[in-house]
Amino acid sequence: MRRWVRAWQKAGPRLEAIRRRELRELDAFTAISWLCGPANHDEPPRAPKPTSGLIEQQRLFRALRRP
Numbered sequence: 001m002r003r004w005v006r007a008w009q010k011a012g013p014r015l016e017a018i019r020r021r022e023l024r025e026l027d028a029f030t031a032i033s034w035l036c037g038p039a040n041h042d043e044p045p046r047a048p049k050p051t052s053g054l055i056e057q058q059r060l061f062r063a064l065r066r067p
Contacts, residue, residue, distance in 0.1 A: 033039070039046060 041047060
């Protein structure tokens with residue numbers, strides 16, 4: 001068990017140095033794609049809506065205006 005602890009104590013700083021180097025070399029676009037997944041703008045939820053929402057908003061305002 002002590003050997004195992006010593007091995008990790010020795011490896012810890014080296015692994016941290018590798019992690020920091022990889023983070024410094026990482027470009028923003030790759031990081032965003034890893035976090036958000038593939039961005040297919042042809043399929044929901046990223047696909048554009050058929051309208052801007054203005055028609056729906058006007059319908060709601062009309063409904064609120066009526067007594």
